[in-house]
Amino acid sequence: MRLTIHRGAKEIGGSCVEITAGRTRVIVDLGMPLVSPWNKKEKLETRGFAKKSSQELLDMAVLPKVAGLYAMDGGGAAVDAVLLSHPHQDHYGLLGHIRPGIPVYLSDGCRRIIEASDIFLPIKANIRNPVVIDDRKPVKIGDITVTPYLMDHSGYGALAFLIEGDGKKVFYSGDFRAHGRKAALFPKFVRTAPQGVDCLLMEGTTLGREGRAPETETDIEEKIAGIARRYKGIKLVYASGQNIDRLVSFYKAAKSIGGVFVVDLYTAFVLDSLGNKNIPHPCASCRNLRVLYTKNYVIKLAQAGREDAVKRYRGSEITLREIAKAGEKAFLMYRESIRPKIEKIGDLKDAAMIYSMYEGYKREESFKKVQSFLDENKIMLETAHTSGHASFDDLKRLAAALKPNVLTPIHTFNPERYAELWPKVRSLNDGETFEP
Ligand SMILES: [Zn+2]
Structure with missing residues (x-):
């Protein structure tokens, strides 16, 4: 060999x-x-x-x-x-x-x-x-x-x-x-x-x-819920749309405070594609998981011939007004493409971003834009992550x-x-x- x-x-x-x-x-x-x-x-x-x-x-x-x-x-x-x-x-x-x-x-x-x-x-x-x-x-x-x-x-x-x-x-x-x-x-x-x-x-x-012994995914879920309780504004989630364990943690944390986890179409599609009923996905009975539509992802799904998904998730769609109303109980996946929408939600007072990725990415060029958005809106950055x-x-x-x-x-x-x-x-x- x-x-x-x-x-x-x-x-x-x-x-x-x-x-x-x-x-x-x-x-x-x-x-x-x-x-x-x-x-x-x-x-x-x-x-x-x-x-x-x-x-x-x-x-x-x-x-x-x-x-x-x-x-x-x-x-x-x-x-x-x-x-x-x-x-x-x-x-x-x-x-x-x-x-x-x-x-x-x-x-x-x-x-x-x-x-x-x-x-x-x-x-x-x-x-x-x-x-x-x-x-x-x-x-x-x-x-x-x-x-x-x-x-x-x-x-x-x-x-x-x-x-x-x-x-x-x-x-x-x-x-x-x-x-x-x-x-x-x-x-x-x-x-x-x-x-x-x-x-x-x-x-x-x-x-x-x-460093210290790694935190478990359940520890992270509790940490997220703890952060959520400390801020009276909406929670922006900075996490990968492919880290399923972590998405489950956010979903469970949101659910534990009677809140709602709002994902973008890309994340919704990934969760749905797993075909695993134990994993949160857009469906009529998953009211704690909602989908925020953006044009760029609607176009991508349409180009791939997946208008069926675009149509199907409408049942889980959430509007900006509903997010604003959910306020402190809303967890919203952050994407550059969603940013203009977030700014339209209005009052970002006492909002927080929960950073949930490898610490090293914070030093990268792509995060600078995010950081300046946070600074402009006086949004606090919190971290909940495990390797x-x-x-x-x-x-x-x-x-x-x-x-x-x-x-x-x-x-x-x-x-x-x-x-x-x-x-x-x-x-x-x-x-x-x-x-x-
Ligand atoms: Zn690797």
Whole structure:
């Protein structure tokens, strides 16, 4: 078996791993890098990438060089499959460039989120040949057997993979944590972890960012409700429309104070697309979840031929007047496109914004506009967030459960810290091939 980390060995984002066994080649994740290929301290500006060709992105070293993967290099044997761990752009953001025939193996939840998001996001996965795989059900791809494991993560339907071939076993953790709404998956995994693993590729996002033990998603829900009680104005919510665990926390917090969680059409569509009745979504009986319509998203849904959704959510639509009336009991998802509407609500006195994302995004250019809006309107900024990634102790627990022959860093800026997690570390550089 041969294993190459094309990208992501020593950085967070842009994950791409190639595994070959027998005559079979699979790629695990094909993420958008978050930092410059040349300088890992420099953030990569990806905004214009949707308009760039595969060749341009290859020349920019954004697309990793992998033979038989891209639509543009039509010749040669195609990669047999792409395995996708979860629906975050740093894992799937470059999928739009692959040959359309290559099957993409992913969980049902992951497929639903990506298909819904493709309608709204500039960078699209356009998966033409999806193959849905289920928790702990092995699938054969040529000479390779893949067993997916459902993990707790802020990305919905996240999978880890056990990849077997040539008598060897590689385990790819994907991104995971043990303190989200599916936290119970972690102790279950630890109890039943596959044994005889030759190489464990494990994420280490939080290394170098360690603090206190991570708050659970339920802690966050209570924190949100607590913040809500302190402010007499409306609550603006700054959160990802794809972080389902977090949306549930806001919904529950809103419900606990008899309030209403107002989402934009994009978020409404994502929630609805999950087809999961346990997750809040726009429907006649979900009166604590309402939808604020904006033209830009109506157009996007219409362009995708989804007027049915536009029509259906009208039953959950909320007007600005109703939001104003709900006042302190209204939680409103903030979007740049919603901002002019928020200003029309009128009195923003004693309103607060609840920031619910990675702290680092606050320092980014895109947040400056938000900050100046808050300053102009004297809106307080509060934070309620917990990481989507495993703590140091939980990383250590995963390694101990799998007892790999070697531990290999991936998805981390601090690979040198892995020696604290497991005694046998085999660090790789991007592009380096290793035979477990
Ligand atoms: Zn990631």
